[in-house]
Amino acid sequence: MACQQTTQCHSSSCFLYAAGLVLGGAAIGYFIGFKNGTKKAxxxxxxxxxxxxxxxxxxxxxxxxxxxxxxxxxxxxxxxxxxxxxxxxxxxxxxxxxxxxxxxx
Known part of the structure; x- marks a missing residue:
C-alpha cells in the first residue's frame, strides 16, 4: 500500500512540475512576443x-x-x-x- 501512495504522489508531483514548466514557458513566450510586437517598425x-x-x-x-x-x-x-x-x-x-x-x- 505504501508503494501505491508513493507512485500516486510521484505522478502528481511530476504532473505539477510539467504543468509549471509549460505555463512558465508560455508566459515567457508571451512576454517576448508582446515586447517584440509593440516595437514600432x-x-x-x-x-x-x-x-x-x-x-x-x-x-x-x-x-x-x-x-x-x-x-x-x-x-x-x-x-x-x-x-x-x-x-x-x-x-x-x-x-x-x-x-x-x-x-x-
Missing part, C-alpha cells in the same frame, strides 16, 4: 542613419517647373523620388507616393 532603413533627424534643404530656385520628393525612404536619389515607392506599394499593399512641389509659373 523603422521606416528609414538606409538614409543618414547616423543622424538623429534627416533634414534636406532644397532651394526654391532649383525646383524649376516641378519636382517629386521621396516619402518612402527607398529612393536611391533621396531626397528626390525615383519611383521606388511603386515596388514598395506592390509588395506591401501600401499607398505611399512622392511629395510633388511645383515652382512658380
Amino acid at each position: 523603422r521606416m528609414n532603413t538606409k538614409i543618414q542613419l547616423g543622424n538623429a533627424t534627416v533634414i534636406d534643404a532644397v532651394d526654391a530656385k532649383d525646383i524649376g517647373e516641378q519636382k517629386g520628393f521621396c516619402r518612402c525612404w527607398k529612393s536611391e536619389k533621396f531626397p528626390y523620388c525615383d519611383g521606388a515607392h511603386v515596388k514598395h506599394n506592390q509588395e506591401t499593399g501600401d499607398n505611399v507616393g512622392p511629395l510633388v512641389v511645383k515652382g512658380k509659373r
Whole structure:
C-alpha cells in the first residue's frame, strides 16, 4: 500500500512540475512576443542613419517647373523620388507616393 501512495504522489508531483514548466514557458513566450510586437517598425532603413533627424534643404530656385520628393525612404536619389515607392506599394499593399512641389509659373 505504501508503494501505491508513493507512485500516486510521484505522478502528481511530476504532473505539477510539467504543468509549471509549460505555463512558465508560455508566459515567457508571451512576454517576448508582446515586447517584440509593440516595437514600432523603422521606416528609414538606409538614409543618414547616423543622424538623429534627416533634414534636406532644397532651394526654391532649383525646383524649376516641378519636382517629386521621396516619402518612402527607398529612393536611391533621396531626397528626390525615383519611383521606388511603386515596388514598395506592390509588395506591401501600401499607398505611399512622392511629395510633388511645383515652382512658380
